[in-house]
Amino acid sequence: MKIIKFKNKEKFKYERKVLIKELILKISVGIHNFEKIKKQRVKFNIEILTDPNVSPSGKDLNSILNYEDVVLKIEKLTESKHHELLEDLAENIFSKIFKNKLVKKVNLKIEKLDILKKTKSVGIEISKTKI
Numbered sequence: 001m002k003i004i005k006f007k008n009k010e011k012f013k014y015e016r017k018v019l020i021k022e023l024i025l026k027i028s029v030g031i032h033n034f035e036k037i038k039k040q041r042v043k044f045n046i047e048i049l050t051d052p053n054v055s056p057s058g059k060d061l062n063s064i065l066n067y068e069d070v071v072l073k074i075e076k077l078t079e080s081k082h083h084e085l086l087e088d089l090a091e092n093i094f095s096k097i098f099k100n101k102l103v104k105k106v107n108l109k110i111e112k113l114d115i116l117k118k119t120k121s122v123g124i125e126i127s128k129t130k131i
């Protein structure tokens with residue numbers, strides 16, 4: 001009996017995500033006059049897919065996407081001006097996040113928490129992929 005040894009040729013497909021869940025900020029957003037006067041609670045859920053071919057390294061922080069940096073950019077963006085539409089706000093957030101070369105895809109969900117009394121929240125969900 002002859003024993004055949006197979007070479008280990010494992011191949012993997014990676015998907016690396018950065019998650020930011022339930023970031024709640026008081027921001028100025030909306031088309032109604034009362035929304036332009038009073039800030040409202042808005043919840044952000046963000047899933048960012050990064051380049052799986054770049055190996056994370058503690059010695060090179062450019063090899064990862066810093067979630068704290070993403071949160072700070074969203075805070076600055078929402079503090080800087082009033083956004084008429086959630087869709088406009090989403091596009092501005094995409095612009096900030098996609099400046100990082102590691103980012104391949106962003107799933108973004110933005111919800112107004114206190115705008116309609118009969119609902120827990122209302123909002124939008126958008127995915128954008130770098131081609």
